[in-house]
Amino acid sequence: GNSVTQMEGPVTLSEEAFLTINCTYTATGYPSLFWYVQYPGEGLQLLLKATKADDKGSNKGFEATYRKETTSFHLEKGSVQVSDSAVYFCRRYGGSQGNLIFGKGTKLSVKP
Amino acid sequence: GAVVSQHPSRVICKSGTSVKIECRSLDFQATTMFWYRQFPKQSLMLMATSNEGSKATYEQGVEKDKFLINHASLTLSTLTVTSAHPEDSSFYICSARDPRAGGWDFEQFFGPGTRLTVL
Numbered sequence: 001g002n003s004v005t006q007m008e009g010p011v012t013l014s015e016e017a018f019l020t021i022n023c024t025y026t027a028t029g030y031p032s033l034f035w036y037v038q039y040p041g042e043g044l045q046l047l048l049k050a051t052k053a054d055d056k057g058s059n060k061g062f063e064a065t066y067r068k069e070t071t072s073f074h075l076e077k078g079s080v081q082v083s084d085s086a087v088y089f090c091r092r093y094g095g096s097q098g099n100l101i102f103g104k105g106t107k108l109s110v111k112p
Numbered sequence: 113g114a115v116v117s118q119h120p121s122r123v124i125c126k127s128g129t130s131v132k133i134e135c136r137s138l139d140f141q142a143t144t145m146f147w148y149r150q151f152p153k154q155s156l157m158l159m160a161t162s163n164e165g166s167k168a169t170y171e172q173g174v175e176k177d178k179f180l181i182n183h184a185s186l187t188l189s190t191l192t193v194t195s196a197h198p199e200d201s202s203f204y205i206c207s208a209r210d211p212r213a214g215g216w217d218f219e220q221f222f223g224p225g226t227r228l229t230v231l
Contacts (some may be wrong), residue, residue: 036222043118043205043224044156089155104155 002026004092006103012078013110021075021106023064023090031059033066033073034091038105044089046076080110114140118223123124125196133191133226134207141186142208146220147179162189174189193215196230203227 010077032051036044038099042045048057062077075088088104115138125131125174135145143164148156160181168181178200180192189208193200207220 041227043223044207046221054228102155 002031002092002101004090004101004103006090006106009087010103010106011106011108012107015082015110015112016079017110018074019077019080019084019108021090021103021108022089023073023075023103024071025073025090025092026069027068033064034093034095034103035062035064035073035075036089038058038087038089040086047088069072080108082110084108084112085110114138114212114221116142116206116208116221118204118206118222118226120226121224122150122227122229124231127197128195130192131196131228133204133206133228134192135189135191135205135208135223137208137210137221140208140210140212141207142189143186144209145183145189146190146207146209146224147181147191150203150205150225156205157206159191185207185214193228196228198230201228 003026005024009067034049035047035055035083037047038044047062048064050057053066056063056065062075064073064075066073087105087107089105092101115135117138119134123131144160147159149159150156158171159174160193162181162183164186172177178194183189203225205222205225207222209220
């Protein structure tokens, strides 16, 4: 079935370091892809999205490019801040039933 | 953007009691809402899809008699955990589909979640 595979955490970085969180998806159909962020004790917030191949989603310094050739949607940020500490979820949506599929989440901790 | 609220944010109850969690879309009418469960350090698991005015559609393995879902209006869906037990302790999150979002039916907005602890 359809799935999303996300790199396991936790990821610990120093402030201003470069961040990459990998996400790959099953290629069935033409899914839309999303990254969500969950701050401690809160619900999910949409961070960015891409609806077709080669689209780049961006928000708050984060970017992710929908790459069909590698079935990937890796999340990147050039310089992380302490306030970016959260859990990040990759999500796949597509198909007749919707397929509301989330990755397992990657916890990011940024140290000052 | 669209706002979804949940109430309560935290609830502690005794084993055997029932707990109701509300999910409201504050500035839009949501014909479809979703209920998720999140275990510690794990992803969200879709429990059910709630459609206004009709029965909820439950995912495989979710007990419909234990997790009662009611979507009586376009802005409110409720999840009732009946005869709660400690293993039901979890973080429950709802989301709502905003039909105004350019026709994309994947556009969901999430509530802040409800932490349920069953003693």
